[in-house]
Amino acid sequence: DQQVKQNSPSLSVQEGRISILNCDYTNSMFDYFLWYKKYPAEGPTFLISISSIKDKNEDGRFTVFLNKSAKHLSLHIVPSQPGDSAVYFCAARANSGYALNFGKGTSLLVTP
Amino acid sequence: DTGVSQDPRHKITKRGQNVTFRCDPISEHNRLYWYRQTLGQGPEFLTYFQNEAQLEKSRLLSDRFSAERPKGSFSTLEIQRTEQGDSAMYLCASYAWGNEQFFGPGTRLTVL
Numbered sequence: 317d318q319q320v321k322q323n324s325p326s327l328s329v330q331e332g333r334i335s336i337l338n339c340d341y342t343n344s345m346f347d348y349f350l351w352y353k354k355y356p357a358e359g360p361t362f363l364i365s366i367s368s369i370k371d372k373n374e375d376g377r378f379t380v381f382l383n384k385s386a387k388h389l390s391l392h393i394v395p396s397q398p399g400d401s402a403v404y405f406c407a408a409r410a411n412s413g414y415a416l417n418f419g420k421g422t423s424l425l426v427t428p
Numbered sequence: 429d430t431g432v433s434q435d436p437r438h439k440i441t442k443r444g445q446n447v448t449f450r451c452d453p454i455s456e457h458n459r460l461y462w463y464r465q466t467l468g469q470g471p472e473f474l475t476y477f478q479n480e481a482q483l484e485k486s487r488l489l490s491d492r493f494s495a496e497r498p499k500g501s502f503s504t505l506e507i508q509r510t511e512q513g514d515s516a517m518y519l520c521a522s523y524a525w526g527n528e529q530f531f532g533p534g535t536r537l538t539v540l
Contacts, residue, residue, distance in 0.1 A: 358534075405471070418472070420470050421470050
């Protein structure tokens, strides 16, 4: 049972435009959400996160939005850069320090 | 480099052989996690330790899998009698406080 879903396997965006990656979850016990970025042959790297008590968190070019009622979150990257090309994983956990539940990932390609 | 390290980075083995992977977490991180990632999927939780105690195991961790963290520092993951379905990337992550887990580069296992 996939509790975290990323329904878009891939996304292609032009450099300078906005990239929007979406994520849905089913478990209402999740209280913290994270986005990880992964390059081939490397482990996931933490990007940005958001607590369930907030609806937005921003860090430079990256902003995560959380809609609890819809059980939906999104990652916005503005402006997109070719170096952002990677697989992005949405993850969620129910308690601090517990295991993360990951989506299947969205492969982002930013073209010049 | 004080990040999470994993050894080996790649392992090719024949079906039926035993393999062992090692993870060295970030120093003083008391929690250590093992995940498995197969093609087209996100990382899936296998097990985690708090210090030397193994606190949770996923149903994915069959009897052929065993993990240890004998002194609460590094951890090993052993797979006995490997099967082709065990081919995957095995990821280790560590955590001390806050919200994000820090991942190592992974060990890619190929079972022939």
